[in-house]
Amino acid sequence: MTVSLSQKCIAEFFGTFVLVFMGCGSAVLAGAHVGFLGIAFAFGLSVVVMAYAIGHISGCHLNPAITISLASTGKISGKDAGAYIVSQVIGAIVASAVLYFIAQGKADYSLAANGLGANGVDQGSPDHYSLMSGLVAEIVLTTIFLVVVHGSTSKNSQTGKFAGLAIGLCLTLIHIVGIPVTGVSVNPARSIGPAIFVGGPALSNLWVFIVGPIVGGLLGAGIWKLYDKN
Template sequence: MTVSLSQKCIAEFFGTFVLVLMGCGSAVLAGTHVGFLGIAFAFGLSVLAMVYAVGHISGCHINPAITISMLSTGKISGKDAGAYIVAQIAGAIAASAVLYFIAQGKADYSLAANGLGANGVGDPGSPDHYSLISGLVAEIVFTAIFLVVVHGSTSKNNKNGAFAGVAIGLALTLIHIVGIPVTGVSVNPARSIGPALFVGGPAIANLWVFIVGPVIGGLLGGGIWKLYDKN
């Protein structure tokens, strides 16, 4: 089946839209009910579902850090990578807009007080008030781990490739279980850009952490994978 770039971008837009709406939505709409563990599973399950929903169309990157890592390892062209990233960011912004609209349906909702699931560092951005440097290191390391799982589970040398979505989804869940108290967990620039554009303030000021950190981590993860898998 021949898939056009526009079809791939629609898949990336939709996949990122679902990830941000359901992941950030779990924090904003259901956080008091499900807690950090529930939020972690919401992000992981969103990715798992989208792998099987759009993975056969676009590869289900739904994350600029993954796309850049795939570009660095020769798995995607520069033209496609650029288009993917635009679609991912657009999907995240659209999801944040929908989430904001839904959240306003509750009388006591306040964008300033309740936010949109934006990532943060320091005080008051970090849920447990971790410093900027702690947040940056966490984003680099967690993204690197995530990308090793992504590359490894989707490798042609992996005989269990049919279960790639499960491995990727559970890896993201694990990363959120550990990392939510530090930054809220990004490991995905698009996921951070969408909410930050609406929340503004410190979310915008510290947005670079959630762009630079995941990109470095993505490149590092791709490099680690290449050390042991000559796919």
Template sequence: MKVTLSQKFIAELFGTFVLVLMGCGSAVLAGTHVGFLGIAFAFGLSVLAMAYAIGHISGCHINPAITISMLATGKISGKETVVYIIAQIIGAIAGAGILYLIAQGKGDYSLAANGLGQNGVGEGSPDKYALGSGMIAEIVFTAIFLLVIHGSTSKNAGTGSFAGIAIGLSLTLIHIVGIPVTGVSVNPARSIGPALFVGGEALSSLWVFIVGPIVGGLIGGGIWKLMDRE
């Protein structure tokens, strides 16, 4: 039975919702308990779980950078690209909204002080990394992530149903290294959701986490095409 575009829309919306709620939620609700390593695994496990939950429906992009890279490599149509990205942004906003509602239940929670797991550079960076460092990190990390995605889902990869594990663990690895730099985006939707609620610095630096991952995704897809045997 053919999957409809509306079903793919719902899948991408739900998957991105889960990624933001659980990934950013690990930082906001459980960060003091699990630390950066726990947060890294929360993002990776979110992608891994959704890969098996919705991968057979939409491919489980849940990330505009992935969708745009897939478009550039001829794996998805322009119409699907628009629908996917709209769904991803709506899902991310919904995830951040639910997270905010939950976080408010703690008496000393403050949106201004505690945030919603938003990304940042300069004063908004966890370890105060400058704009240039943040942009380089987002481009390079996203390129690596997309190379893993293209490679592990290739017909010649032989990974079959294990592709989701490789993708989820690669995102975990990227977060282990990158959280101190920007909080790690590698996903414009993941950054847009929290930034819209937090505002201020998170919103003013949002362009870094839109441009960087998209450029990185295109580079990753380009590198894969140079090695592609499909």
């Protein structure tokens, strides 16, 4: 089956929409009921279900850090990577807009007080971790994530059709550890969407959640290439 770039971009748009809407939605709409652990699973499960829904179309990146990392190893062309990233960011923004609309249906909802699941450091961090702690956490967590992405999707991998499960579980694990630090991004699109609507520190510190994941993604690709030469 030949899949056009436009079809791949539609898949990336939809998949990223689901990831941001379900992941951030779990924090904004259900956070008081499910807690950090529930939010962690919401992000991870979103990746799992989308991997099986659109993986055969676009590869289910849903994340500019993944796309850039894969481009650095020649697994996707620069042209396709650029189109993927634009689709991912738009999907995240639309998901945040829909989430914001739904959240306003609750009488005591406040964008300033309740947010949209935006990532943060210092006072914006769930447990008030510093900017440097947040940046290092994003780099390290994304590095781990991308090693798993590259490894589980490698032609030498034994995961096969279970790659989506491995990647989703890794994202869940990352969130379990990292939510108190930054809310966990490891994905620039996931951070851009909510930050645009929340503004303030979420927007001014957005660079942390763009630079950190991209650096981590490139490091993850580099580490993977050290031990997998194929």
